[in-house]
Amino acid sequence: MRTSTSRRRRPHIAGGKPVWLFDLDNTLHRASHAIFPAINHGMTQYIIDALQVDIEEANRLRTGYTQRYGAALLGLTRHHALDAHDFLKVAHTFPDLGSMIRHERGVARLVAALPGRKIVLTNAPETYARAVLAELRIERLFERVIAIEHMRDRRQWRAKPDHAMLRKAMRDAHVSLNDAILVEDTRSHLKNYRRLGIRTVWITGHLSRKPHADGVPTRLPGTGRPHYVDRSIRSLKSLRPGVRLVRRTERKPGQ
Incomplete structure (x- = not known):
């Protein structure tokens, strides 16, 4: 009986490709609401x-x-x-974190249905990130959380969208950049990492037209899809299995 219970509690980690790199705030939940x-x-x-x-x-x-x-x-x-x-x-410490979180219905089911590996890549601290994932009941779906403490090198602190940091983090996780898909709300992060060959998904459904946590407007009317975004979505539902993500640079002229 103990063996059976232990197995049920193990993280539900998928293997193979692609490797989904999920931002946390305003990607897996709506941080703009209160957090x-x-x-x-x-x-x-x-x-x-x-x-x-x-x-x-x-x-x-x-x-x-x-x-x-x-x-x-x-x-x-x-x-x-x-x-x-x-x-x-x-x-990043909130005694009432649960009451502050807003998220899509069925977020756990949506993330679990995606093929391949899943990693959280966030500029937030690990304790906060894991607390949010626990509230969303999706922590078990991710093989690791790469938080800002893990981005630091011997000389200084680093964070997204630092190139050297990402390369090292991906080497440590045994992830090829060509296999990675970054799902992110912050356009500057998508733009910088697209240059490394990572496929990019801009999620906009949690964004407001008010300033982001960094004080920069996150969404402006009429901006469309930037050239460095392979795909723009409003909801995690759009990442359903079977929907192909094509690199924009691979498309033929006129498509």
Whole structure:
């Protein structure tokens, strides 16, 4: 009986190709609803307390460093004396996380139905990422979570869309870049990683026309599908098995 129970509790990990690299916030759930505002508030307050600046300067540093480096943490650690781990913990800890999450109906079924391997690739800290996945009841579907702590090298912190970081993370996970499909809401990440040969899926259904967590508008009317996006979708339902994802560079003229 123990053996049977143990087997049922093992993660449901698929093998083979492709390898899905899922962003977390505004990809697997709608962070814009309540979580991003709370993270922004927590980061700003931490900067105010740690650096003894006013709220206007704190917001300028937070948004400016995110735009420049991909994550506010990178700029803060490079230019200020700040406890990175404490910063991440304070800004991403929510006692009422479950009530803050909004997501698509059947998200677990939709992710489980996809063929191949699944990895979470997020600039958020691991504890927060796993807490969100647990609330969504999909943590068992992913073979690993590559969070911002895992992106750090010996010299400095790194984050998406850093090229060297992704290459190393994929080598460690035994993933060929040609086999990877990045599902992501942030266009700058898609643009940078498309240059490495990764197929890209831009998911827009969780986005609003208000600023992203980094203070940059995530969605503008009439922008269409950028050239570096292989496919644009509103919902994870559009990633159903059997739908082919073709590299845009492989299409013939006129198609």
